[in-house]
Structure formats: structure tokens, C-alpha cells
Amino acid sequence: AQSVTQLDSQVPVFEEAPVELRCNYSSSVSVYLFWYVQYPNQGLQLLLKYLSGSTLVKGINGFEAEFNKSQTSFHLRKPSVHISDTAEYFCAVKSGYSTLTFGKGTMLLVSP
Amino acid sequence: DGGITQSPKYLFRKEGQNVTLSCEQNLNHDAMYWYRQDPGQGLRLIYYSQIVNDFQKGDIAEGYSVSREKKESFPLTVTSAQKNPTAFYLCASTAGGRSTDTQYFGPGTRLTVL
Numbered sequence: 627a628q629s630v631t632q633l634d635s636q637v638p639v640f641e642e643a644p645v646e647l648r649c650n651y652s653s654s655v656s657v658y659l660f661w662y663v664q665y666p667n668q669g670l671q672l673l674l675k676y677l678s679g680s681t682l683v684k685g686i687n688g689f690e691a692e693f694n695k696s697q698t699s700f701h702l703r704k705p706s707v708h709i710s711d712t713a714e715y716f717c718a719v720k721s722g723y724s725t726l727t728f729g730k731g732t733m734l735l736v737s738p
Numbered sequence: 739d740g741g742i743t744q745s746p747k748y749l750f751r752k753e754g755q756n757v758t759l760s761c762e763q764n765l766n767h768d769a770m771y772w773y774r775q776d777p778g779q780g781l782r783l784i785y786y787s788q789i790v791n792d793f794q795k796g797d798i799a800e801g802y803s804v805s806r807e808k809k810e811s812f813p814l815t816v817t818s819a820q821k822n823p824t825a826f827y828l829c830a831s832t833a834g835g836r837s838t839d840t841q842y843f844g845p846g847t848r849l850t851v852l
Binding site: 635658660662667668669670671672675677716720721722723724725726728729730731 | 742744747771778779780781782783786796826828830837838840841842843844845846848
């Protein structure tokens with residue numbers, strides 16, 4: 627079985643500050659990891675994904691994430707956030723023939 | 739433009755009525771999925787289909803039904819047996835069933851049962 631834990635339900639931050647959204651996963655086999663963003667009343671959009679290779683993955687809108695196998699983590703980072711980054715962010719894991727499992731989400735609140 | 743459409747965006751129904759949510763994709767994707775989203779719960783898988791005329795239950799299939807008669811369409815029926823149907827429903831698709839395939843999402847339908 628696989629699972630995802632997003633450690634923070636909300637992360638408040640000021641504009642132009644750095645941010646890290648934390649994600650830990652559990653799986654007994656090799657995994658593929660994803661971060662999605664959801665703006666209010668919209669569907670999800672892929673930010674980035676880790677399939678294999680380099681553990682540092684760069685995505686859209688200046689976001690990046692690092693896969694850490696020993697800590698079973700895939701934290702999302704951005705060096706300087708904008709008001710427009712205010713949204714809910716979901717971490718997801720897939721392994722083997724399983725379907726995608728999502729975390730409960732982290733609401734990023736960017737204020738001026 | 740290729741993508742996934744869900745209609746309607748907002749839907750209101752009386753308790754005890756069945757309701758069908760539409761999902762259409764023109765991405766030529768083989769696999770399609772239905773998720774339910776509740777505040778603070780993330781996304782939970784209701785049903786998925788990897789090929790026409792075949793579908794599998796997800797984690798919370800009770801009170802829901804689906805069909806996959808055409809590759810591009812995967813409608814979801816919320817039946818009166820679903821105890822708490824008010825939620826945001828998201829449809830998604832992938833090119834195939836491989837673990838590395840990215841899921842693409844529709845804009846969602848917000849269902850409110852009065």
C-alpha cells in the first residue's frame with residue numbers, strides 16, 4: 627500500500643519570501659512522485675513530477691522539488707513567491723500498477 | 739485545443755434524485771478517472787477506466803456508477819444511495835495506464851444536494 631502525508635494544511639507567507647511545502651510518502655516499492663496545483667474552483671494542474679534520474683526536479687512557475695529516498699520525502703520549494711501563487715498544492719504518489727494516491731493538500735496563502 | 743470538459747460547472751439536486759455528471763476528453767487518452775474532493779480530504783478515487791467497456795471501482799465507489807461506451811466519454815452517476823453526495827467532482831485522463839503517465843484534469847463540477 628502507498629500513502630502520502632502533507633505535513634501542513636496551511637502555509638502563510640509574505641510575498642517575495644521563500645516557501646517550502648512538505649510531502650512524505652510511504653511505499654514498499656519504487657515510486658513516481660507528482661506535485662499538482664489547484665486554484666479556487668478549478669481542476670488540478672501538474673507542477674512537476676519525479677520519475678527517475680536527477681533528484682532535483684524543476685517545474686512550472688519557478689517551483690522545484692527534491693526527491694529524497696532515504697527520508698521518503700518530496701518537498702516543494704520556491705525561492706520567491708508571488709500573490710498569484712496562492713492556491714492549494716497536492717502531492718501524489720504512484721507505484722507499480724497502483725492508481726495515483728493524493729495527499730490532503732496544503733493551502734499556500736501569500737500576503738503582500 | 740485539446741482538453742477535458744466537465745459539465746455543468748455547478749449542479750443542484752434534491753435529495754433522493756440520481757444525477758449524472760458529464761466528462762468528455764479530446765486528448766485521445768485511453769484511461770479516465772473520477773475523483774471526489776471534500777475540504778481537507780484531498781482527492782479520493784471513485785472509479786476508473788483503462789479501456790472502453792471496462793471500468794474498476796476505486797476507494798469510494800459505493801453510491802456511484804459509471805459507463806464507458808466511448809473512448810472520449812466517461813459519465814458518472816451519483817445515485818440516491820450515496821449518503822453524502824455534496825462535493826466537488828473531478829474527472830481526469832491519462833494517455834495510457836503506465837505509472838509514468840501524467841493525469842490531466844477537467845475543471846470540475848460542484849454538486850450540491852439540497
